[in-house]
Amino acid sequence: MTGMNLFHHVRQKVEAALRTLQQEGLLPADAPLDRITVEPPRDPAHGDVTTNAAMVLARAAGMKPRDLAGKLAALLRAEPDFKEVEIAGPGFINMRLSDAFWPQLLDAVLAEGEAYGRSDIGRSEKVNVEYVSANPTGPLHVGHTRGAVFGDALANLLEETGHDVTREYYINDAGAQVDVLARSVFLRYREALGEDIGEIPAGLYPGDYLKPVGAALAEKYGRSLLEKPEEEWLPLVRDFAVERMMALIREDLAALGIEHEVFFSERTLHESGLIDETIRELEKRGLVYVGRLPPPKGKPPEDWEDREQLLFRSSDFGDDIDRPLKKSDGSYTYFAADVAYIRNKLERGFTQLVYVLGADHGGYVKRLEAVNKALSGGSARLIARLCQLVKLYRGGEPVKMSKRAGDFVTLRQVVDEVGPDVVRFMMLTRRNDAPLDFDFEKVTEQSRDNPVFYVQYAHARICSVLRNASEELGAEAQGDVDFSLLSDEAERQLIRRIGEYPRMLEQAARAHEPHRVAFYLQDLAAEFHALWNKGKEKPELRFIMPENPLLSRTRLAFLRAIRYCLANGLRILGVRPVEKM
RNA sequence: GGUCCCGUAGCUCAGUUGGAUAGAGCACCGGAUUCCUAAUCCGGGGGUCGCAGGUUCGAAUCCUGCCGGGAUCACCA
Numbered sequence: 001m002t003g004m005n006l007f008h009h010v011r012q013k014v015e016a017a018l019r020t021l022q023q024e025g026l027l028p029a030d031a032p033l034d035r036i037t038v039e040p041p042r043d044p045a046h047g048d049v050t051t052n053a054a055m056v057l058a059r060a061a062g063m064k065p066r067d068l069a070g071k072l073a074a075l076l077r078a079e080p081d082f083k084e085v086e087i088a089g090p091g092f093i094n095m096r097l098s099d100a101f102w103p104q105l106l107d108a109v110l111a112e113g114e115a116y117g118r119s120d121i122g123r124s125e126k127v128n129v130e131y132v133s134a135n136p137t138g139p140l141h142v143g144h145t146r147g148a149v150f151g152d153a154l155a156n157l158l159e160e161t162g163h164d165v166t167r168e169y170y171i172n173d174a175g176a177q178v179d180v181l182a183r184s185v186f187l188r189y190r191e192a193l194g195e196d197i198g199e200i201p202a203g204l205y206p207g208d209y210l211k212p213v214g215a216a217l218a219e220k221y222g223r224s225l226l227e228k229p230e231e232e233w234l235p236l237v238r239d240f241a242v243e244r245m246m247a248l249i250r251e252d253l254a255a256l257g258i259e260h261e262v263f264f265s266e267r268t269l270h271e272s273g274l275i276d277e278t279i280r281e282l283e284k285r286g287l288v289y290v291g292r293l294p295p296p297k298g299k300p301p302e303d304w305e306d307r308e309q310l311l312f313r314s315s316d317f318g319d320d321i322d323r324p325l326k327k328s329d330g331s332y333t334y335f336a337a338d339v340a341y342i343r344n345k346l347e348r349g350f351t352q353l354v355y356v357l358g359a360d361h362g363g364y365v366k367r368l369e370a371v372n373k374a375l376s377g378g379s380a381r382l383i384a385r386l387c388q389l390v391k392l393y394r395g396g397e398p399v400k401m402s403k404r405a406g407d408f409v410t411l412r413q414v415v416d417e418v419g420p421d422v423v424r425f426m427m428l429t430r431r432n433d434a435p436l437d438f439d440f441e442k443v444t445e446q447s448r449d450n451p452v453f454y455v456q457y458a459h460a461r462i463c464s465v466l467r468n469a470s471e472e473l474g475a476e477a478q479g480d481v482d483f484s485l486l487s488d489e490a491e492r493q494l495i496r497r498i499g500e501y502p503r504m505l506e507q508a509a510r511a512h513e514p515h516r517v518a519f520y521l522q523d524l525a526a527e528f529h530a531l532w533n534k535g536k537e538k539p540e541l542r543f544i545m546p547e548n549p550l551l552s553r554t555r556l557a558f559l560r561a562i563r564y565c566l567a568n569g570l571r572i573l574g575v576r577p578v579e580k581m
Numbered sequence: 582g583g584u585c586c587c588g589u590a591g592c593u594c595a596g597u598u599g600g601a602u603a604g605a606g607c608a609c610c611g612g613a614u615u616c617c618u619a620a621u622c623c624g625g626g627g628g629u630c631g632c633a634g635g636u637u638c639g640a641a642u643c644c645u646g647c648c649g650g651g652a653u654c655a656c657c658a
Contacts, residue, residue: 363653533622
């Protein structure tokens with residue numbers, strides 16, 4: 001028992017009926033049941049739940065869909081959970097649940113509370129979600145925000161649906177750019193010791209955020225580094241600087257409520273010999289060779305040199321061309337480290353490797369998939385999700401960002417201005433592969449246009465009613481409830497929506513699409529606001545009615561069920577529900 | 582030129598992994614407040630789902646080819 005999911009419940013009834021048909025010989029024993037869907041119909045007038053079972057299985061049964069539907073419907077009508085079972089269209093079976101079913105659903109929601117929606121469909125699968133993984137050369141900028149929020153919400157979503165999730169950050173601390181970082185910091189170190197360093201030379205990081213790093217270095221080493229040659233000071237300064245940058249990045253992430261469990265250093269892959277080991281293994285399997293790559297098609301680059309290099313046969317596994325493992329200076333490429341990294345992840349037992357990347361890394365996905373295929377042999381899935389750009393606006397005007405290095409909007413500036421909850425929710429109001437506009441003014445507006453506000457307001461309104469209840473009802477606030485009293489169409493629609501929550505989470509998790517949670521919450525909030533206003537025209541629909549304590553208590557319990565859906569959904573997005581506005 | 586993503590109402594976007602008559606918000610027009618938060622709600626018009634084929638009981642969804650927009654394209658990360 002993993003919690004109340006009415007569509008699972010109905011599916012079991014449908015499958016039981018199908019087994020009966022199998023026993024009667026009307027349906028082959030090996031009929032494919034996995035293609036059957038049990039879902040809410042698009043049009044509520046068609047009932048509460050619909051299944052395509054008869055259409056999917058008609059061929060196997062050698063019957064017309066509507067005839068098979070007739071057999072199935074006859075069996076389902078015997079179930080007390082259903083009030084009506086009808087055949088419609090080409091062979092849909094539409095079911096309306098009995099009046100007695102809905103109170104049971106609400107009881108279950110209240111009993112499960114904060115756990116409502118949780119499931120074990122992930123079967124404790126070990127999932128590695130790698131996200132952010134920004135270079136440790138400076139603070140996170142706004143471009144990192146979307147991937148950070150998306151990855152974190154996805155990790156929460158997978159956890160909620162029964163996966164064993166590890167949140168991971170890959171530190172690119174082995175390449176040339178961390179050497180550039182070291183030289184940039186060394187300049188700030190000299191500056192801290194009183195030297196006039198003038199303009200920061202092109203090719204180095206000019207940002208002021210390196211000043212305190214240089215100062216800290218001066219405090220730690222005094223003038224001692226000045227006399228050493230670069231070969232000696234560079235590793236020291238580099239390690240020091242990377243550590244400080246990662247501390248900075250962790251602070252930025254913490255401001256957004258993000259905390260990775262594992263920070264994995266690229267350098268350890270080189271130093272531990274893991275890359276050597278991985279390449280030897282590939283060599284044994286004949287997947288590595290020395291050869292030449294064809295020059296890029298279209299216009300060939302000016303500095304293209306045709307040369308022999310060590311290549312991985314990624315084209316055997318779906319990639320367009322084979323990929324180089326070593327650079328011209330003999331050191332390993334970034335790709336070689338990633339091969340070893342994937343091997344490491346597989347050795348740690350992950351069977352699902354999720355990569356949250358910026359859209360500019362789209363060209364990298366095929367080779368990652370190829371590596372995973374080669375190393376796991378298909379026992380693990382690699383899932384890449386690309387996040388499109390976020391465009392910043394302020395009152396409809398684009399926020400200008402000069403291309404001059406160092407002049408960019410940081411993640412921290414955005415979070416500090418509008419708050420982490422707004423940032424997180426807004427980043428999930430579009431599909432990850434669609435571009436997103438973020439307007440500093442609109443996202444803090446208190447209006448229907450602003451989805452964050454709209455959902456939060458629904459939650460706050462519910463809290464407000466619950467606060468007023470004890471005052472208005474007094475001792476009558478406590479006592480039994482009778483959910484069968486909730487008979488208005490607006491109320492019933494909300495109950496159905498509550499019932500969809502676990503299914504929505506499952507679908508979102510399977511598709512790796514946390515934005516679906518955000519859209520669900522907007523729908524739920526809209527239906528709640530509608531009911532609220534209905535109580536203005538029809539006083540008998542108000543939540544608190546002192547002259548009718550039983551109905552009042554029932555509606556308050558109903559509101560708590562709605563609140564659980566709102567709060568649980570927001571929690572997955574990493575947004576704190578507010579109780580007052 | 583290759584690869585990947587996108588194309589749905591005037592605008593911004595959903596569309597339950599192939600289902601029934603394609604939905605919401607904004608904008609436009611008209612309404613609702615003695616009363617639990619009007620920071621909200623109700624009603625109205627608005628469509629060649631980029632185009633053309635194919636797959637089948639059934640396509641916005643899957644396949645192929647075009648058109649248009651974006652990203653990317655040896656050794657950097």
